[in-house]
Amino acid sequence: MSDKQNKPTLRNHVWIIYLLSIILLGVIWYFQWMLGLIMTVLLAVSLYYSIRSEQTLQDEAEQYITTLSHRIKKVGEEALLEMPFGIILFSEDYKIEWANPYMNRFEKDSLVGNSLHTLSEDLIPKIKENKDDIWFQLQGYMFQTTVKKQERLLYLFDRTEQAELQNLYHNEQTVISFIFLDNYEEITQNMDDTNKSHLNSQVTSVLNKWANHYGLYLKRTSQERFIAVGSKEILASLEKAKFEILDEVRELSGERNTPVTLSIGVGVGNVDIPTLGELAQSSLDLALGRGGDQVAIKDESGKVRFYGGKTNPMEKRTRVRARVISHALKELIRASDNVIIMGHKAPDMDALGAAIGILNIALANDVEGYIVFDPEDVDTGVYRLVKAIQDDEKLWQYFIDPDEADAVIGSRSLIVVVDTHRPSMVASESLLQKSDYKVVIDHHRRGEEFIKTPTLVYMEPYASSTAELVTELLEYQPKKLKLRMLEATALLAGIIVDTKSFTLRTGSRTFDAASYLRAKGADTVLVQEFMKEDIDVYVERSKLIERADIFRDEIAISKAEEGQVHGPVLIAQAADILLTMSGISASFVISERKDGRVGISARSLGDVNVQIIMEKMDGGGHLTNAATQIKDTTIDEAENLLKEIIDEYYEGSESE
DSSP states (O other): OOHHHHHHHHHHHHHHHHHHHHHHHHHHHHHOHHHHHHHHHHHHHHHHHHHHHHHHHHHHHHHHHHHHHHHHHHHHHHHHHHOSSEEEEEOTTSBEEEEOHHHHTTOSSOOTTSBGGGTOTTHHHHHHTTOSEEEEEETTEEEEEEEETTTTEEEEEEOHHHHHHHHHHHHTSEEEEEEEETTHHHHHTTOOHHHHHHHHHHHHHHHHHHHHHHTOEEEEOSSSEEEEEEEHHHHHHHHHTTOTHHHHHHGGGTTOSSOOOEEEEEEOSSSOHHHHHHHHHHHHHHHHHTTSSEEEEEOTTOOEEEEEOOSOOOOOOOHHHHHHHHHHHHHHHHTSSOEEEEOBSSOOHHHHHHHHHHHHHHHHTTOOEEEEOOTTSOOGGGHHHHHHHHHOHHHHTTEEOHHHHHHHOOTTOEEEEESOOOGGGBSOGGGGGSOSEEEEEEOSOOOSOOOSSOSEEEEOTTSSOHHHHHHHHHTTSOTTOOOOHHHHHHHHHHHHHHTTTTTSSOOHHHHHHHHHHHHTTOOHHHHHHHHOOOHHHHHHHHHHHHTEEEETTTEEEEEOOTTOBOOHHHHHHHHHHHHTSTTOSEEEEEEEOTTSOEEEEEEESSSSOHHHHHHTTTOEEOSSEEEEEESSOOHHHHHHHHHHHHHHHHHHHHHO
16 A cells, blocks of 8 residues: 555544544533643644644655655756767658757767768668667767657667777687699699799798788698688788789799699688688688689688689699599499489580480499480570480480479489589479489589589589580490490580580590590581571571670670570570670670570680679679579669679779
């Protein structure tokens, strides 16, 4: 029960006592008037002092309440004006209506009347997004802002010290890097000890100078491997400089025809040291898988950033490696119930030829094989080869659509993916989940997206085509393997198309593979027949070439008409032809695709790394040959984005 309830009850009891006293007094007066008189006087005096005491208490209570109310009001006013954090009231149009003195120190004149943009350009958009906790920087201070949208009230707390501590913690986090001399073994195998020692001294000197300049700890662990330890702050400086060490080491070539190149794998993130080491090794594997001469940086979330990759990878795979991979593939096939072979969506000559080659390897080892093929996903560039396969009943029986493949695949099936390593690009991505045994054979530079947990990977960006890699594997399979003419021709067609008739990315091993296929009956005339095109396709491609514009004096960009759909092979051919024009070092062709996306095909002579440009647009490929497909965009938007990325690429190259 409260004090307010107690006081009236107490007062009632007092008056009851007085009333009883009066009644008793009346009785006394009746029997003894003298005693009654005395008692009346005493009762009157008592009543007077009681009333006076109550009045005094009321006056004191009112005075106390008045004083306390004044003090509370004064404290409230002082708190509002003297609080060590900002308080801002704003109007419906986001103009500052009032700010406490704490905030006025950030503006010579009063903040009142100014837009919230005065404080930060992010404030109004985030308030509109109903964000109730916003961070922004003002004159070197970091503020955490609590938003009361209904009251149009902001509380701004200075978190500068906290931000500085967080920044210090972030900058001081450990970063581990593995450095690998890509081609050290190839370059030094024919060197005498003097020249080899001189090269080692040059490389070590350049790397030590670089490490000392940035504050890295560098340790050589073998002839071709180094480990470097630094911090996130140092890594930021290295990224700002675009890892110029790649260029410095490459320039050590001197009189050698082949330059020395580096690959660097960097592990970074808020994780323990062993995990950082695993990230660094994974990054190095990724950099080497993309051809070397580049840096791959991977954080704990799995995101990867790349630098470098300016040179064409040199051919350095060996017959020993091909024999080892072929033997491993043979053992995997023999341990499987069947082999499911997939290329990429809208397969080209290389994907089809490589798939047929793997099919032959499976059959040579007495294991049933199937090629996943969607008849509705055929580009005009391969329809003559597809028609020839369909006319060959013995070969066509092994081609099945994704639904049929889903019926025959089992947990002990071996999935072999050729000419791609990206799960989103395979003929049927859902099939990848049906078996734990997967093999990837590809000649593209490895990208961030990769098929999970493959059993065997044979990726050689030094090869001209996947058909070339598969042809080498065929050479080490059981002798009973006998390629038929159409099958050998399909593999040769894959090599010829991907090398532009042996003019691009062609090494000695390419000609060896072509010679082997020719010996097995490959028909070069039939290859030309497969590569023929209808006159309307020729005219369509010519119109696309006619629409080309020159960008930055040496880049040809052709944009198809809006609403005009072209196949990926046709835009690739257009890009190839544009590259043959005088003064053109790179070409890009943009067109809508039948799947609703916008496709871009990119080509270069090697001075411009189109792979890096296409990766910025979620694509990939090689230094001289790349592509991408973009969802939810228009041709004009794709062209503008492409030009922005090309500008960034050139500006980055000029600053190195």
